[in-house]
Structure formats: C-alpha cells, structure tokens
Amino acid sequence: MKQSLHPWFEQAWSELNLTNMPHAILLHGQTGIGKMDFALHLAKALICETSQATKPCCQCEACHWFDTGNHPDFLGIVPESQAHLLPHEEMAGDDGLDEKPKKGRKKVEDDSEKADKKASSVIKVEQIREALDGITTSPHRGIQRVVLINPVETLNPVSANTLLKTLEEPPESTLFILVSDRLDRIMPTIRSRCRLLALGRPSADLSLPWLATELASAGIKTSQAEIEKVLNEAGGAVMDARDRLLGLSGAGESAQDIAEPLLKALGEGSQINWLQTAEVIHKAPMSELLVTLERWTADLMSQQNAGQIRYYPSRRSSLEQCSKSARSHKLSDYWKILLNARRHELHALANRVQIEALLIRYQEIFKD
Incomplete structure (x- = not known):
C-alpha cells in the first residue's frame, strides 16, 4: 500500500535524517493539518527494512506488516475515539502474505455491553502503563521499536510522569514519536527531552x-x-x-452543525439570545465551540484594527456591524477569557454552564 506524504510536509521531511534520529521527537502544530499522517509515515519509514535510500518502500515485509497493524515493533497509543487512525487490516487489503506476526488482539465479539459506551477522547492511564511495560525487551526483529503517542496533551499527570521517567532513561533501540496540537499543554520536562519539529499549516x-x-x-x-x-x-x-x-466530520454534531447556529447568534451582537443558543449547541464538544468563538473574536478584533477578516469572510456584513459596536477593551478581555477556557477545555465541567457563561460575557462586549 503506497502512502504518499502530503505536499505541505515535504520540506519538513527533507530535513529529517532517518539514520540519525533522536530517541524522542515531538511533532507539533495546528490541529487538522495531518500531523498524524506525517507521524505514521515517519514510523513506517523507521521500521522499513529496504536497502533503498528512499523509505518507506511500501514493498518489504515490514511495510506490509505495518499497513495491516501487525508489526510487532510498532506501538500506537491514541484515545479510543482515534483508534481508526492507526494502521489496521482493512487498510492493506489482500496483500498475499500468509506469514504475518500476529499480535494479541482485543476481542470485540462479546463486547456488546461496551457498544453503547462513548469512545474516550483521552489516553487512559492503563494504555500508557501497558505500553511502557511491554518495551523493556529487545525489538522482535532486532532493529528498533517505534512508539507513537497522539495527542500527548491528553495524558493525565500520572501518565505524563510515567512517560517522563521512560524518556529520561529510554530503552535501547526504542524511538518515541509524540504528536501534539497544543505544545503549551505538555510538561516542560517532557518537551526538553524531545527534539521538537514544528509542522506548519499549508x-x-x-x-x-x-x-x-x-x-x-x-x-x-x-x-x-x-x-x-x-x-x-x-x-x-x-x-x-x-x-x-x-x-x-464524524458521528453526532458535525463542525458545520455546530458552527452555523453559533455564528448566526454571534452575529446578533448585543441582541444575542444566549439562553436559546446554549440550548441548541451545548451538547457539542467544548473544544469545537471554543475554536469557533476564538475565530469569530479574532475576526472582530482584526476588523476593528485592520479592516481584515480571516476566518469568516462570508459573514463580513455581520462582523463589520458587530465590530462597530463592540468595545475594544472588552473585546480584548474576552479574548483572554477564551484563551483561559481553552486551557481547561478537557476538564469534566458541564458544557451547558460554560457556554452560557461565555455567551453572556460576549453580550457584555457591546455594553458601556
């Protein structure tokens, strides 16, 4: 299976030396630009066993095993909600290989009681402990083992400290690929033990x-x-x-379903019906609500200061009208409130209460 690198990552890829990699590399950048694809491409290249200069070759046994999710020296650690992003049997199709190393697979046939349970959006402590306990032995194929963790910022303090101890004394022939959307949320001690590679927005x-x-x-x-x-x-x-x-966009409320009613309400400025709006959108992921609020507020500030709109040019009329009546100092304070809310968006707080408070504060921007 040939997996090409996204064109906007070619420069970053050219700067990597696969024969001289650090024990840990931290890929970071804006969410939604394909960092996980880059991380998987890198992991596959490191495991590829071809003698060719260009890796991954997508032809050797190691590459085939990687594509089917069966390579014994690759370990991907992601939240349950992102499990589909990891290599698996379906990706490879019929490759004609009869001999593949079979790793232990979780049984799903008898998991009916978990079928209705919402997939977790964070990496659980058990996942980290189980993974790190299993890398103390030598790589199965005697070359190197690759551990991919995405997103690192969803590790809780216990898991983060467990990872830190491993990075301080990394097992021989084990390379860590960490991926992050929010570098500011990662422990400084973890960042200091990794080579940072920024992946820019195309x-x-x-x-x-x-x-x-x-x-x-x-x-x-x-x-x-x-x-x-x-x-x-x-x-x-x-x-x-x-x-x-x-x-x-996925099951449940898509980004479009979330943004449309929220943006329409924000465009009403001081006349926003915050209670009705919160009722419509409060079940959406808090992270997506905050992103929409941030982008709208950024456009308001940009319109006020420079007459430019970046995110929602199709809503220029509403933004121009709101920017005229918004109080600049209150708009700046509201921006700081949103930034602080982003730092705590993963906390188990009630979405309804949070979004109501933010919409009330938004309405106050337009008052003397």
Whole structure:
C-alpha cells in the first residue's frame, strides 16, 4: 500500500535524517493539518527494512506488516475515539502474505455491553502503563521499536510522569514519536527531552488544489468559492476542511452543525439570545465551540484594527456591524477569557454552564 506524504510536509521531511534520529521527537502544530499522517509515515519509514535510500518502500515485509497493524515493533497509543487512525487490516487489503506476526488482539465479539459506551477522547492511564511495560525487551526483529503517542496533551499527570521517567532513561533501540496540537499543554520536562519539529499549516496555494483533487476523486462537484469558504472557516486546517466537504466530520454534531447556529447568534451582537443558543449547541464538544468563538473574536478584533477578516469572510456584513459596536477593551478581555477556557477545555465541567457563561460575557462586549 503506497502512502504518499502530503505536499505541505515535504520540506519538513527533507530535513529529517532517518539514520540519525533522536530517541524522542515531538511533532507539533495546528490541529487538522495531518500531523498524524506525517507521524505514521515517519514510523513506517523507521521500521522499513529496504536497502533503498528512499523509505518507506511500501514493498518489504515490514511495510506490509505495518499497513495491516501487525508489526510487532510498532506501538500506537491514541484515545479510543482515534483508534481508526492507526494502521489496521482493512487498510492493506489482500496483500498475499500468509506469514504475518500476529499480535494479541482485543476481542470485540462479546463486547456488546461496551457498544453503547462513548469512545474516550483521552489516553487512559492503563494504555500508557501497558505500553511502557511491554518495551523493556529487545525489538522482535532486532532493529528498533517505534512508539507513537497522539495527542500527548491528553495524558493525565500520572501518565505524563510515567512517560517522563521512560524518556529520561529510554530503552535501547526504542524511538518515541509524540504528536501534539497544543505544545503549551505538555510538561516542560517532557518537551526538553524531545527534539521538537514544528509542522506548519499549508498555504492556500497548496491546500486549495489538494482539496479540489480530493473532492474530484470522491466524485463530488464543489465550486472553488465553496472550497475557499470552508478552508477559511477551518482556519486553514486542510484536513478538517476536507472532512467537512466530504461529509466526514464524524458521528453526532458535525463542525458545520455546530458552527452555523453559533455564528448566526454571534452575529446578533448585543441582541444575542444566549439562553436559546446554549440550548441548541451545548451538547457539542467544548473544544469545537471554543475554536469557533476564538475565530469569530479574532475576526472582530482584526476588523476593528485592520479592516481584515480571516476566518469568516462570508459573514463580513455581520462582523463589520458587530465590530462597530463592540468595545475594544472588552473585546480584548474576552479574548483572554477564551484563551483561559481553552486551557481547561478537557476538564469534566458541564458544557451547558460554560457556554452560557461565555455567551453572556460576549453580550457584555457591546455594553458601556
């Protein structure tokens, strides 16, 4: 199975030396730009056993095993909600290989009682402990083992400290690939023990043609203007834009379902019906609500200061009207409130209470 690197990562990839890697590398950047794809490409290249200079070759046994999720020296640790992002049997199809190392698989046939349970969005303590306990032995194929953890910021303090101890005394022939959307949430001691690699958001010149190609491959006809609109509203997060355009935002409330009623309400400025709005959107993930609030507020400040709109140019009329009546100092204070809310968005607090409080504070921006 050939997995090509996204074009916006080619420069970062060219700067890596696969023969001289640190024991831990921390990939960080904006959410929704494909960092997990880059991490998997790197993991596969490190495990690839070809003698060719270009890796991964996608032809050797190690590459085939990686694609099927059966390579004994690759360990991916992600929240339950992201398990589908890891290599698995379905990705490889029929590759004709009869001999593959079989790792222990979790039984799902008798998991009916867990079927209705919502998948966790954080990495659990048990996952880290089980994984790190299993890397004390030598790699099965005698080369190296790769451990991928994404996103690192979802580790709780106990798990983070367990990982830190391992990074301080890393097992021989084991390389860690850590991925993060929020570098500021990671323990400084963990960051200091990794080589940091920033993965930048792709430019529109790269994103727009790529999105057009993805849509064409899926047989979906969409105007260039619509693609640009969705990309802007996604803050340049090309993978998020693709999922929205392809209708792959996931089960439950999609990003589009969340943003539309919230943005419409925010456009009403001082007349916002915060109670009714909270009733409509409070079941959505808090992180997505906060991102939308942040982008709208950023556009308001940008419109006030420079007459420019980045995220929601299609809502220019509402933004211009709101920016005229918003009090600059209150808008700046509200921005700080949103930043603080982002730091605590993973806490087990009631969404309804939080979003109501934020919408009330938003309404106050327009009052003397």
